Amino acid sequence: MPAKKSTSSSAASAKWTKTELNAIKKELQEEYERLQEELATTESDIAQLVSDSGDGAGDDVADAGSKTFEREQEMSIADNARDLMDQVEKALAKIDDGSYGICESCGGAIVKARLRAFPRATLCIKCKEREERM
């Protein structure tokens, strides 16, 4: 008779202790501050690029084009930072209301190792993989 493989992987380990949550919270808050700084820098770069292009009557087309390109790049960095800040805020709110570590799609527990690597994760690995395949 073949030995039964244990299929009940410890769902109990999904419970987070206060210490663990505080550590994650601190990490998220630090990330938020970092993103805020990045966003502020990027936004001032954009403002600079916009004001540069305002008096660029003498710019040749190639120069104007590279400035536009640069501005678009900066804007996508800013968008990305805003996006990440949203995710960090969401994760922090989840820690506060006790729903941190629960997959938004299937309601299952997200493994701790995943959250330690990606504290902003709101989907378990399975749901994330499914989403990425779509």
Ligand SMILES: [Zn+2]
């Ligand atoms: Zn899931």
